[in-house]
Amino acid sequence: MLKSRVILAMDKPLSYQVLKEMENELYGIKVGLPLVLDLGVDKTRELLIGLDVEEIIVDFKLADIGYIMKSIVERLSFANSFIAHSFIGVKGSLDELKRYLDANSKNLYLVAVMSHEGWSTLFADYIKNVIREISPKGIVVGGTKLDHITQYRRDFEKMTIVSPGMGSQGGSYGDAVCAGADYEIIGRSIYNAGNPLTALRTINKIIEDKVMKCKGAIFRKK
């Protein structure tokens, strides 16, 4: 059984001690650029390297030419996985990033649908084609857009789906998983809480209870 369906979005530093207390109740940690700007690469690595979580995902929403994206990820070898945008396209960009990550046993997630209101869904067909061509480990679909999660789950049966936008951005815990996501990405509701561990436990329980009840949920094919 999964120990947790929560990926902690860490855009602000939490102490090593607090992270150590949470590690058994998290699936993974998503590292944001604000955190890396605050700590620097070396201290970010030091903070994360001793933690026992399944996956460390660096989320800089990479959206550049291949040369620049490779220059970025090669400096962050403590991560297991990286998030990039699909809309930037394949040739000279995502193809080069994917080859580099494959050669270095790192994973790629592509952004399919963002969580904010202004994200346009006019280009869904284009984005799906890029995802098919690149074949990443997973995709990012905003947890505020449950219909899109279900649609992407149907279209990409075996891909991991991670959903940001839960909590502070308006998504209700557990709804993204019930719509077809594998993990929910939660940041401010945990790291801004007086007691992050208690907040995480409460959220884990809410998700677990909701998932028990959500009949008809579509889960990823293994």
Place this chain on the structure above:
Amino acid sequence: MLKSRVILAMDKPLSYQVLKEMENELYGIKVGLPLVLDLGVDKTRELLIGLDVEEIIVDFKLADIGYIMKSIVERLSFANSFIAHSFIGVKGSLDELKRYLDANSKNLYLVAVMSHEGWSTLFADYIKNVIREISPKGIVVGGTKLDHITQYRRDFEKMTIVSPGMGSQGGSYGDAVCAGADYEIIGRSIYNAGNPLTALRTINKIIEDKVMKCKGAIFRKK
């Protein structure tokens, strides 16, 4: 008269001394994420703060929700300007970033057309609408795509156009300016040169000569 139409793309550190020698022959400096990951924010600021160039542009190709983009730019107050993707849309994203930058007297550039082959131009109308709605100081149009530069120059007569992709990526120096760009962004051909100052001077001369000859060029309306 402009002292130079070159913006140095600095993705690798150059010494303060070399930068100081070049400052009078550059329009501006574009700071990439690989450089900031190498030096950290404080040392990047120290390296740039004493330089006499018109504009320091941080180019992280921002493409996130408003909250995260604001968290990033507020940590980089040494910059005059920031580059973000137009593709991500307005509400909850670029609108919040633009308001924050306006309130802090910083400029925004939006990516219109990237320089790599795989960039799709399917979304040109959408992207132009976002640019009209956000009204940034300038836009980024790949220097390998001269027709697009001319098209954007016609559509956005008063906006600054900066063009990357010159040199190593295949664009010929001066061609982007002749097509309607204001500045050409040049990185590897300068910072990887044995003598960056000599390389810059040679490039400035090539651009100047070409601009003298390019009849019919469309320049920005002041």
